[in-house]
Amino acid sequence: MGKVRKISTPLKGQDIRTLNAGDEVLISGEIYTARDQAHLRLYKMIKEGRELPLDLSDKIIYYCGPTPAGDRIIGSCGPTTSGRMDRFTPVLIEHGIRGLIGKGKRSAEVRDTIRLAKAVYFIAPSGAGAYLSKKVVASEIIAFDDLGPEAVYKLEVRDFPVIVAIDSEGRDIYV
Amino acid sequence: MNLRYVDPVKIKSTVRELCVTANTILRDDVLAAIKDLYEVETEGTPAKNMLKVLVDNAEIAAAEKLALCQDTGMVAVFVEMGNRVVIKDALIQDIINEGIKEAYEDACFRRSVVDGPLSRNNTGTNTPGIIHLEVKNGDKIMIAVMPKGFGSENKSRSIMLDPTADAEEIVKFCVETVKLAGPDACPPYILGVGLGGTMEHSAFIAKKALLRDITLRNQDTHIADLENKIKEEANNLGIGIMGLGGISTVIGVNIETAPTHIAGMPLTVNVSCHATRSASTEI
Numbered sequence: 001m002g003k004v005r006k007i008s009t010p011l012k013g014q015d016i017r018t019l020n021a022g023d024e025v026l027i028s029g030e031i032y033t034a035r036d037q038a039h040l041r042l043y044k045m046i047k048e049g050r051e052l053p054l055d056l057s058d059k060i061i062y063y064c065g066p067t068p069a070g071d072r073i074i075g076s077c078g079p080t081t082s083g084r085m086d087r088f089t090p091v092l093i094e095h096g097i098r099g100l101i102g103k104g105k106r107s108a109e110v111r112d113t114i115r116l117a118k119a120v121y122f123i124a125p126s127g128a129g130a131y132l133s134k135k136v137v138a139s140e141i142i143a144f145d146d147l148g149p150e151a152v153y154k155l156e157v158r159d160f161p162v163i164v165a166i167d168s169e170g171r172d173i174y175v
Numbered sequence: 176m177n178l179r180y181v182d183p184v185k186i187k188s189t190v191r192e193l194c195v196t197a198n199t200i201l202r203d204d205v206l207a208a209i210k211d212l213y214e215v216e217t218e219g220t221p222a223k224n225m226l227k228v229l230v231d232n233a234e235i236a237a238a239e240k241l242a243l244c245q246d247t248g249m250v251a252v253f254v255e256m257g258n259r260v261v262i263k264d265a266l267i268q269d270i271i272n273e274g275i276k277e278a279y280e281d282a283c284f285r286r287s288v289v290d291g292p293l294s295r296n297n298t299g300t301n302t303p304g305i306i307h308l309e310v311k312n313g314d315k316i317m318i319a320v321m322p323k324g325f326g327s328e329n330k331s332r333s334i335m336l337d338p339t340a341d342a343e344e345i346v347k348f349c350v351e352t353v354k355l356a357g358p359d360a361c362p363p364y365i366l367g368v369g370l371g372g373t374m375e376h377s378a379f380i381a382k383k384a385l386l387r388d389i390t391l392r393n394q395d396t397h398i399a400d401l402e403n404k405i406k407e408e409a410n411n412l413g414i415g416i417m418g419l420g421g422i423s424t425v426i427g428v429n430i431e432t433a434p435t436h437i438a439g440m441p442l443t444v445n446v447s448c449h450a451t452r453s454a455s456t457e458i
Binding site: 066130 | 221228235236241242283284286287357358417448449
């Protein structure tokens with residue numbers, strides 16, 4: 001497998017194109033959480049032509065619903081299963097998303113969309129939410145507050161460890 | 176018959192403590208299995224690096240009383256209640272749910288339970304738990320809690336096999352279940368397998384099987400052989416931690432069996448992740 005790379009957000013096209021399936025990567029910068037219900041809402045808002053609560057351009061979405069922060073920056077915050085978001089992902093990529101972080105395999109449709117849009121899908125260590133919480137230096141809810149753990153959080157991460165699972169050429173470590 | 180009166184507050188605080196312990200301290204048997212894999216996994220591979228992350232994760236969670244995994248689950252509670260126990264002026268299910276609610280609020284665990292499959296309003300308390308109540312002889316209450324995330328619950332499966340099905344068919348279904356879960360449900364996995372009973376009873380004993388220490392085999396040697404066979408064949412799939420390949424696909428297979436009907440052989444495989452959490456005690 002590949003070497004450990006460092007990248008920062010927002011994602012730049014030239015950075016994405018140098019990432020290969022299997023590469024270990026450390027991400028620094030802003031990433032945005034969204035899981036099932038937030039995806040459903042964003043998807044419906046796009047379909048209805050409504051203004052979105054965040055600009056999706058060149059953003060990274062992280063499939064995560066953290067535990068409540070309490071007096072910490074954030075609670076436990078590992079990835080949830082990506083496959084449940086497959087039904088919404090192509091539309092979000094069409095609207096600017098370029099990076100996805102989750103766990104597990106994706107559909108052929110998602111893989112094709114990633115290849116055509118020159119996007120990238122990362123997997124993060126799963127079931128290690130306490131460990132990953134140490135990579136988050138700031139956190140705030142920016143949309144869908146009423147969804148509780150499923151709200152959209154803007155996270156500032158430093159050296160957040162991921163592995164490229166589908167690269168911009170559509171190469172998939174699980175296929 | 177001597178009755179024993181048990182204070183509801185004692186039961187509530189016990190459930191509360193068990194929920195906190197289960198969510199923050201990785202089980203000894205599970206942690207030991209992960210450490211063993213780390214020792215033998217190929218040096219320099221992402222798989223080995225990720226196993227180290229899991230060991231670090233367990234240390235951070237325990238030291239900071241932080242949830243091992245953000246999915247602090249829907250709590251299954253297994254209660255074996257002595258027939259001489261009396262709880263005055265309270266229903267045990269209500270007391271248990273109060274204990275869960277307090278744990279999830281106080282320890283900042285994620286509330287993941289919604290009020291209905293379609294309405295999907297978060298109850299805000301992580302209740303109700305799924306409570307399994309059994310009555311036994313005696314004056315003790317045995318309580319085990321298992322907060323289980325849905326990443327792995329979603330990959331669990333049941334089948335009604337023919338009564339003439341052989342070991343091979345059982346193994347095949349279990350291994351196929353692991354293959355379908357693939358990298359999605361946080362391998363290395365632990366499989367809780369329920370064989371026999373009725374459909375819903377096989378699902379119950381499959382989940383209860385996950386409570387057993389993964390280093391202990393079923394006392395029936397035929398069933399123990401099945402456990403070993405399923406583990407071996409599932410590991411041959413080479414899925415590995417996070418689906419990165421290698422040797423770490425399944426770290427435990429626990430089968431529980433029950434009497435069943437002449438016409439069938441219900442089989443449920445409850446897939447559980449490398450952060451399989453449970454804690455138990457006796458009051």
